[in-house]
Amino acid sequence: MNLRGYFLPVVATLGFVFLYAPIVSLVVFSFNESRLVTVWGGFSTRWYGELLRDGQMLSAAWVSLKVATLSATLATVIGTLAAFTLTRFARFRGKLLLTGMVTAPLVMPEVITGLSLLLLFVTMENMLGWPAGRGLTTVVIAHATFCAAYVTVIAQSRLRDMDESLEEAARDLGAGPVRVFFDITLPVITPALISGWLLAFTLSLDDLVVASFVSGPGASTLPMVIFSKVRLGVSPDVNALATIIIVIVAIAVTIAGLLLRRQHKKY
Amino acid sequence: MSAPDAVPSASHAPLYRRLFLIAVVALALALRFDLLTLEAQTAGTLTLILWTTALALIALEASDALGISRRWLVIALPMLWLFVFFLVPFLVLGRISIAESMIARPPYSPLWERGSDGSLEIIASLDNYRFLLSDALYRNAYLSSFRVAAISTIFALLIGYPLAYYIARAPEPRRSILLLLVILPFWTSFLLRVYAWIGFLRRDGVINNILTWAGVIDEPLVMMQTDLAVYIGIVYTYLPFMILPLYANLVKLDGALLEAAGDLGASPMVTFLTITLPLSLPGIVAGSMLVFIPAIGEYVIPALLGGPDTLMIGRVLWDEFFASRDWPVASAVAIVMLVLVVLPIMWLQSVQNREVPK
Structure with missing residues (x-):
């Protein structure tokens, strides 16, 4: 029998087991009666109940959702403008600087981004009186800044691929630059902007390090609360939370997949 | 316009x-x-x-x-x-x-001070950098960050390459599903995925329970709070970043080249080493960068899975800031990291980008 014929499927199966075993065990042990996370003590949904009564966790989740929505929207606006500038304006002073500032956040370690932004906020507060203390606003600014880089990359590749003759045609027919942007460019790149927004939303929701630096009292995000819990050891209500997140993601991905398939059929 | x-x-x-x-x-x-x-x-x-x-x-x-x-x-x-x-x-x-740490709000010295005679005195010194040089802790932290990131990248490549190859060679409906399965974990919380490994690697965790039950070991293995746990955590978290560029590269590989090599008598091993591997080099480089770059500044994974002796520079900076409350030294650590790590990476990327159009 051919040994090589088995090698790849076996390695691939092991790879997927490696990717999914921890996630499966998270879900399974969220229904565990016992407080010991890894010893099975019977089926129970008590940890879900406890999660719903955990006021700190719920308010942190609310903060995280607000931060993610605001910063993803802000990042999409900044990223779209940056991408448009870089692809459509041939040459201008500072183009190199803008290119650098747009790509650098992608390789910047989170600890540096977090620390440098915190120091900026502290210095600004001393010199200008704004932002007064740290909280939701500072986290939104920080997240919008690093997420804008990702949105720019996505929007840029869509703008490069798109047929520029459409914009030219509109201009030839007498549309001003603003009208061309809103009537032609924006509708064409909207799918890219939606995926950019979703990516920014996820990155913001996921971020622990930057938020820990720039957040203040009363504005703890969900990852910050989870981290302080997890540091003290495993706790089953975190498993319950993980399961809820996994279910939401699975549903969202299924819906997105179905929508994409329908769109493919249409064209 | x-x-x-x-x-x-x-x-x-x-x-x-x-x-x-x-x-x-x-x-x-x-x-x-x-x-x-x-x-x-x-x-x-x-x-x-x-x-x-x-x-x-x-x-x-x-x-x-x-x-x-x-x-x-x-x-x-x-x-x-x-x-x-x-x-x-x-x-x-x-x-x-270049400021001095002091007990104040904010906890560092101002850039200048008015002397008693009204003269302007600038407070700046390179003491923090001298301190970083003199203390072996920081040098070791930089070196071990490089080591941990490099070893994790190699493991991610060894696991990711066969997976990417398998997906690229799979027939169509299955290929899209497998690809989706690789991306899916990325959309769930990063923190919770690292947390899942605590339950796996603990003394009374899933792996030890299974091995003890199967009679493979008598004593539970110590896996948590070791460097091994950090490698596993990094590979697990960033594996999709390795697989996706490799897949994008391998899926474009022309099957006719492989057939030609086979017809000319090359063994599959020779074909792989002389054709597939060299042609997939751009994918390998891109994937490795995507794993290495976030790994080197990583804080969460060494903090949760590593032991007290797992030194990584992101963690040192974090502790300097949050535990010691020494903002100036934390800033100096960040500046050195910027010069030693980030600037070379940016330079490498710009070189890569310049090569692409050719």
Whole structure:
């Protein structure tokens, strides 16, 4: 029998087991009666109940959702403008600087981004009186800044691929630059902007390090609360939370997949 | 842009726009001087929105009045935002790295001080950098960050390559599903995926339970709080970043080349080493960069899975800031990291990008 014929499927199966075993065990042990996370003590949904009564966790989740929505929207606006500038304006002073500032956040370690932004906020507060203390606003600014880089990359590749003759045609027919942007460019790149927004939303929701630096009292995000819990050891209500997140993601991905398939059929 | 931008004269600027501008500025000033009482967070966010709007409107007025093309406004917003919130922070970082730590709010010395005779005295020293050089802890942390990131990248490549190859060779409906399965974990929380491994690697964790039950071991293995746990955590978290560029590269591989090699008598091993591997080199480089770059500054994984002796520079910076509250030394650590790690990576990437069009 051919040994090589088995090698790849076996390695691939092991790879997927490696990717999914921890996630499966998270879900399974969220229904565990016992407080010991890894010893099975019977089926129970008590940890879900406890999660719903955990006021700190719920308010942190609310903060995280607000931060993610605001910063993803802000990042999409900044990223779209940056991408448009870089692809459509041939040459201008500072183009190199803008290119650098747009790509650098992608390789910047989170600890540096977090620390440098915190120091900026502290210095600004001393010199200008704004932002007064740290909280939701500072986290939104920080997240919008690093997420804008990702949105720019996505929007840029869509703008490069798109047929520029459409914009030219509109201009030839007498549309001003603003009208061309809103009537032609924006509708064409909207799918890219939606995926950019979703990516920014996820990155913001996921971020622990930057938020820990720039957040203040009363504005703890969900990852910050989870981290302080997890540091003290495993706790089953975190498993319950993980399961809820996994279910939401699975549903969202299924819906997105179905929508994409329908769109493919249409064209 | 080929078409000349329309530049309306100042008289065309609608009156309502100016009224709106005045209203925005008035509201912002009212907030600034506490004439309006709002919840602190709402006030902060509102201030940001108001001032951004006001600045944009003022810029619009100014460009109309001076007859400057409006395209500068489009350029100005992302430019200004990134300048203030991305570039300026590094200047602040550099400035605080030469300050002295002191018990104050904020906990560092001011840049200058008025002497008793009114003379201006600048407080700046390279003591923090000297301290980093003299203490072996920091040197070891930089070195071991490089080591951990490099070893994790190699493991990710060894696991990711066969997976990417398998997916690229799979027939169509299955290929898309497998690809989706690789991306899916990325959309769930990163923190919770690292947390899942605590349950696996603990003394009474899943792996030890299974092995003891199967009779493979008598004593539980020590896996948590070791370097091994950190490698596993990094490989697990960043494996999709390795697989996706490799897949994108391997899926374009021309099957005819492999057939030709086989027809000419090359064994599959030789074919792989002389054709597949060299052709997939760009994918290997891209994937390795995507794993290595976030791994080297990683904080969460060594903090949760590593032991007290797992030194990584991101963790050292974090502890310097949050535990020792020594902001100037933390800034100096960040500046050195910027010079030793980030600048070389950016340089490498720009070299790579320049090679692509050829």
